[in-house]
Amino acid sequence: MFSLAVPTALRPPPMLGLSPHLDPAGRFRRSIGLVAARPCLLPPILAVSPGKETTETVDLHSAEASNGSVLGKKNLVMSTVGNSTNILWHECPVGKLERQKLLKQKGCVIWITGLSGSGKSTMACALSRELHSRGYLAYVLDGDNLRHGLNRDLSFKAEDRAENIRRVGEVAKLFADAGIICIASLISPYRRDRDACRALLPDSTFIEVFMNIPLEVCEARDPKGLYKLARAGKIKGFTGIDDPYEPPWDCEIVIEPKDGECPPPVAMAEQVISYLNNNGFLQEQL
Amino acid sequence: MFSLAVPTALRPPPMLGLSPHLDPAGRFRRSIGLVAARPCLLPPILAVSPGKETTETVDLHSAEASNGSVLGKKNLVMSTVGNSTNILWHECPVGKLERQKLLKQKGCVIWITGLSGSGKSTMACALSRELHSRGYLAYVLDGDNLRHGLNRDLSFKAEDRAENIRRVGEVAKLFADAGIICIASLISPYRRDRDACRALLPDSTFIEVFMNIPLEVCEARDPKGLYKLARAGKIKGFTGIDDPYEPPWDCEIVIEPKDGECPPPVAMAEQVISYLNNNGFLQEQL
Structure with a gap:
């Protein structure tokens, strides 16, 4: 019915200035040291002038066959979202459930x-490890x-922090x-930004964990040396120093010192796991 | 060791203009119709002036305890990436393997x-279904x-398409x-953009599938009616009409008509599954 291009079994990393050529079997392969572009077997599909009408309508694979059986026409809804126009939401037959x-x-x-320094990453890693050891995917x-990666284009300016x-x-x-x-681990100092993320998730599946550790404790830890830099004025807009942190109003879990002691990582993780367990997140879904 | 705020068992959706209050048990709850902010039990952590030095250094939870045991100091590397300064890479003990x-x-x-219309979404859904039926997570x-969602701020301008x-x-x-x-399914018409994505992935884990269906076939299908709009000049910069599509030079898999017939969805999916199977993606990882 159709052909399958045999893959390059051992593909060299694509950042080496590679260009493709055909191997003796007529298959595309990359090679090292050939930087100039080789002719492409598959001709580019060129833009045609907007006024030109296509008269050839070879309906090899009708819209019905293409969409009806798998996507279902009911699953196509045209919309405009933000700056994106003419976009359609596709629903796949395999869903979250x-x-x-x-x-x-x-x-x-x-x-x-x-x-910063309140133990967010420590908590995230401990939780990830404890969940994994019980066979859950986190x-x-x-x-x-x-x-x-994803947010490398963003600075620490107010609007970029919000976008982050x-x-x-x-x-x-x-x-x-x-x-x-x-498990999302980030300072996220403003309530409105966190609440906007909460609003994205279906009810009760956004579980906010507030690391309620006093600034003095975080600054004393200063594991990354950032408080020192912020105090010296070398970092501007640092949360807790010259930018505020707004604690959650009604988060699901608060981690805080008790009797002057901060909980160890595994104990913090266990408390979240206990929450997940009590709220049906760690059981077979029916 | 520490306290756990009891969660709101049935939390109303947060987009309704809610504000929190304490329920009879002293727990935070949201309520409908109270839009004004209520006082927060947890006082905000205010910004302090940059010049002010903290003399109190209550080391309840030392940097060693906070990072040494779980993160490991070797896993902290300070760097500047793009517009982000003073960021650290955290490695968790549970990794990809x-x-x-x-x-x-x-x-x-x-x-x-x-x-557009080449069957990308059809392929994506069929593949997702076939993998799921075999017990794989896709x-x-x-x-x-x-x-x-994520890309709602982006238009179809050239730079926004690249950012998308x-x-x-x-x-x-x-x-x-x-x-x-x-399974990523998007027109992605330019080779350089696709190759940049390939370069992000470890060698051989980026599997490019080219839906090599002639423009005439796609336009005849026109499942979303977009070609008609593009031909009428109502959509500008439409791939294949007034913007080019650059086929891959050496993708792993090409789906194309054979003897004038386009493959049905399940057959397309099976070909990708066969590739995954032959290349060790569907077996227990050692």
Whole structure:
């Protein structure tokens, strides 16, 4: 019915200045050292002038066959969202519920907020480890790590911080939709930004964890040396120093010192797991 | 050791103009109709003037305890990436390999590219369904769907299209890192944008699928009526009409008509599954 291009079994990394050629079997392969573009077997599909009408209508694969059987026409809704026009929402036959059944868990977002040095990453890692050891699939979205990739174009200006959080919220939503226990760990100092992320998620699947550790404790820890830099005026707009942190009004979980002692990582993780357990996130989904 | 705020068991959706209050048990709850902010039990952590030095250094939870045991100091590397300064990469003890072992599959990105109407979404859904029925965890990132959320701020201008693809690539990378078979389905007309996404992924985990369906066939299908609008000049910069599509030079899989027939969805999916199977993506990871 159709052909399948045989893959390059051992593909050299594409950043080496590669260009494709055909191997003796007529298959495309990359090679090292040939930087000039080789002619492409598959001719580019050129833009045609907008006024030109296509008279050839070879209906090899009708719209019905293309969409009716798998997508279903009912699943196509044209809309304009933000700056995107003429976009359609596609619903796939395998949904969140099916993935949750496969994983025997319920997708959600654990949103860990708090000052720098309050233990957010420690909590995220400990939680990820404890969940994994029990056979659950969790994934950590770390604010700093995402700034190495998805959010590398964003600075720490107010509007960029908001956009940073919005994007993490949107990605966390995708992970939860995939059925995963998504652990987002970022300072997220403003209530409105966190609440906007909460609003993205279906009811009760956004679980906010506030690391309520006093500024003095965080600053004394200063694991990254950032408070020292902020105090010296070398970092501007640093949360807790010259930019405010707004604690949650009604988060699901608060981690705080008791009798002057901060809880150890495993105990923090166990408290979140206990919440997940009590609220049906760690059981087979029916 | 620490306290746990009891969660609101049935939380109303937060978009209704809610504000929190304490319920009779002293727990925070949202209520409908109270829009004015109520006082917060947890006092805001105010910004202090940059010049003010903290003399109180209550080291309840030392940097060693906070980072040494779980993160490990070796895992903290300060860097500047793009517009982000003073960011640290945190490595969690549960990595891609551990998640892959749990899932008994290898995380990767199946990148489906092709003209509008070439069957990308059909392929993505069929593949997702076939993988799921075999017990594998896959997740579809649909270009149009993401424009309803993560990429809602982007238009169809050239630079926004590139940013759209960059973000999908970065998110797909996260999903692959989570151990998931991530199916990205978007026109992605320019080779350089697709290659930039390929470069994000570890070698051989970016699997490009080119829907090589002739423009005439796609236009005859016109499942969304977009070609008609583009021909009428109501959509500008439409791929294949007044904007070019650059076919891949050496993609892993090409789907194309054979003997004038386009393959049905399940057959397309089976070909990708066969590739995944032959390349060790669908087996227990050691």
